Amino acid sequence: DKESGVVKRIKLSNESESVYINTIHRMDDGKLLIGTNGTGLIIYDSKKDTFACYNRDNSSIISNRIYTILSDGDKNIMFSTENGLSRFYPDENRFSNWTKERGLTTNHFNANSGVLFRNKNFIFGSIDGAVEFDKTMELPQNYVTELIFSNFKVFYNIVVPGEPGSPLEKDINEVETIHLSHNQDIFSLEVSTINYDYPSNIVYSWMLEGFYNKWSKPGDERLIQFTSLSSGRYTLHVRAISNEDKRTVIKERSINIIIDAPFWKSGWAILIYAVILFIISAIVFHVLLLRRQKKVSEEKINFFINTAHDIRTPLTLIKAPLEEVCETENLSPIGQSNVNTALRNVNLLLRLTTNLINFEKTDLYSSELYISEQEVSAFVEELIASFRAYAEARRIEFTCKSDFQYLNTWFDKEKMDSILRNIISNALKYTPEGGKVNISLSETNDTWSVEVKDTGIGIPSSEQKKLFKMHFRGSNAINSKVSGSGIGLILVWKLVNLHKGKIHLHSVENRGCTIKITFPKGSEHLGNAKKVSPTENPTIILNTNNNKDLPIYDAMKEQQTASAQRILIVEDNDELRDYLRQTLSSEYKIQTCVNGREALSVVKGYSPDLIISDVMMPEMQGDELCAVLKNDIETSHIPVILLTALSNEKHILEGLRTGADEYIVKPFNIGILKATIANLLVNRAILRRKYGNP
Known part of the structure; x- marks a missing residue:
């Protein structure tokens, strides 16, 4: 302060670096304009004790090195720099520059070399001499023409408008929208301006709206390039910016860019995906539903199998003693008739349990056919014989009767047996005494047929459409008081369809019924069926008559009887186990067990000559016991007879494949069981004699 002589120390920067001052100019209002060597212009307000710093980063000043500052007091402030002259407008905080590129005679001025004339003209000293300026002279303003787009390239190749496959119909500078395919996602273009007045003052910044909504850092790079853009709609904004003042946008222009989605991302593709996804979901849901239904069906089948086992075991205890009574006791005619009635009803219950199991299996295993080539006449005659x-x-x-003598064709023997048994059984059951049931076999070039005609009660015409529905029985059948479950014909219908056959029905109430079933010949129509050898359909045929004429067999049989051989009986049902022990103990030494695990623990100590085992038992089943014994060298020679309520051929095969020697279905004939035991023991003795004395 010149008046007070007080000196105040001012810190020009908050940073640790030193500030080098080239020139200081005091304004009439007390403000100090400080020109620095590299820090720009610093304005200090002594009244407010504040600083304002202007440099290349925050203003349009031409240089950060300010050599001389001059002012005429009328707010005309000029200063020289290393790159030219600048005029400062304090009211607007704005700078206007003049360089050699824009007509200034020199570009570099000297430090502290300047003076203000009385006429208030400015004179600055430079390396090329003194330069005088009139204070009223206006420095050049920015001048620019249009912003130009050019050199559009796709995959680094220049695109020529109008060529085949070109995305441009006109020059890139004339279009408002660029439409590209999904495989044209690498492209570029150049931007430029026509500015002969001050070309170095132009820098460029761009923003791709829809991709990255921020402006790029201004620079002099004119090439704008994009790679691997996703499909969609974008807008490219380009700005020409003053290099002196980055806040000054000289020109702005935009262009739309559309990149088509590939087909697999298009709306139609998404719709197709949605449909496919829906179909897959439906299939998965259907599969899961089928699995659930299969699980439920398996549980139902297991229930029916267990129930059949529980029913067949008491049936055995009814049937076997009755048959034994018939063979050993002299019954009166009335007694014999009563026993025969009981046996017929036992067989009826047996067929009913078999139908229940087969009916449930058609739902779960409807696609499983085990076909073999069979002779039709012999098969049907054998089946009919059981009904005579x-x-x-x-x-x-x-x-x-048959119009052919011999006909070989393919079918599932077990299922065909179920079809014909149900049809024939119904015909006999609903035909009154003294009636007729005729069975006819016929063939054509491509088919063979079975026709069952009866003179029974028939089926009312109004109910014939319901005949093959679940649990349906005709009203006249119900009124006839003939027992029935209503599942026989629905089972027949399912099994016939499984064989690709057809059922034809003709019936008149109270006059009879004719059912004709037609099947294709050959096996081509049963493409999904599994072929098995006829020998794989086991039937148990016990014939001891042929052995009676063999002296070796008779001698060995007497020898074995005298020796009182040991038999192990494994059965979980107490009454059946006691019945077998009581029946067989007169001829053999008997040991009993209640399950397979107990039998396994005693078999080596007891050393039985033969084992009779039930299949379905707790802890260890009979087939599991058989498999263990047959795989042990110490017990593999012991004959095993399996008793079971499971009568279908699949289970019989499974039992025999475990190594069982015989497989007898409950309810069984006790005489057949005794004959089977005797045959196995005698045959084993003959083998021991044959190979024990070479």
Whole structure:
């Protein structure tokens, strides 16, 4: 302060670096304009004790090195720099520059070399001499023409408008929208301005709206390039910015860019994906539903199998003693008739349990057919023979005729047996005494047929459409008081369809019924069926008559009887186990066990000559016991007879494949069981004699 002489120390920067001052100019209002060597212009307000710093980063000043500052007091402030002259407008905080590029005679001025004339003209000293300026002279303003787009390239190749496959129909500078395919996602273009007045003052910044919504850092790079852009709609904004003042946008322009989605991302593709996803979801749901239904069906089948086992075991205890009574006791005619009635009803219950199991299996295993080549006449004659005694007892004329003598064709023997048994059984059951049941076999070039015709109660015409529905029984059948479950014909219908056959029905109430079933010949129509050898359909045929004429067999049989051989009985049902022990103990030494695990623990100590085992038992089943014994060298020679309620061929095969020697279905004939035991023991003795004395 010149008046007070007080000196105040001012810190020009908060940073640790030193500030080098080239010139200081005091304004009439007390402000100090400080020109620095590299820090720009610093304005100090002594009244407010504040600083304002202007440099290349925050203003349009031409240089950070300020050599001389001059002012005429009328707010005309000029200063020289290393790059030219600048005029400062304090009211606007704005700078206007003049360089050699824009017509200034020199570009570099000297430090502290300047003076203000009385006429208030400015004179600055430079390396090329003194330069005088009139204070009223206006420095050049920015001048620019249009912003130009050019050199559009796709995959680094220049795009020529109008060429085949070109995304441009006009020059890139004339279009408002660029439409590209999904495989044209690498492209570039150049930007430029026409500015002959001050070309170095132009820098460029761009923003791709829809991709990255921020402006790029201004620079002199004119090439704008994009790679691997996703499909979609974008807008490219380009700005020409003053290099002196980055806040000054000289020109701005935009262009739309559309990149098509590939087909697999298009709306139609998404719709197709949605449909496919829906179909897959539906299939998965359907598969899960089928699995759930299969699980439920398996549980139902297991229930029916267990129930059948529980039913067949008491049936065995009814049937076997009755048959033994018939063979060993002299019954009166009335007694014999009563026993025969009981046996017929036992067989009826047996067929009912078999139908229940087969009916449930058609739902779960409807696609499983085990076919083999069979001779039709022999198969049907053998089946019909099992019904002749029943037909004779009811005095029904039961006949069978065929228009061929020999016909080989393919079918599932077990399922075909179920089809014909149900049809024939119904015909006999609903035909009154003295009626007729005729069975006819016929063939054509491509098919063979079975026709069952009866003179029974028939089916009312109004109910014939319901015949093959679940649990349906005709009203006249119900009124006839003939027992039935209503599942036989629905089972037949399912099994016939499984064989690709057809059922034809003709019936008149109270006059009879004719059912004709037609099947294709050959096996081509059963493409999904599994072929098995006829020998794999086991049937148990016990014939001891042929052995009676063999002296070796008779001698060995007497020898074995005298030796009182040991038999191990494994059965979980107490009454059946006691019945077998009581029946067989007169001829053999008997040991009993209640399950397979107990039998396994005693078999080596007891050393039985033969084992009779039930299949379905707790802890260890009979087939598991058989498999363990047959795989042990010490017990593999012991004959095993399996008793079971499971009568279908699949289970019989499974039992025999475990190594069982015989497989007898409950309810069984006790005489057949005794004969089977005797045959196995005698045959084992013959083998020991044969190979023990070479």
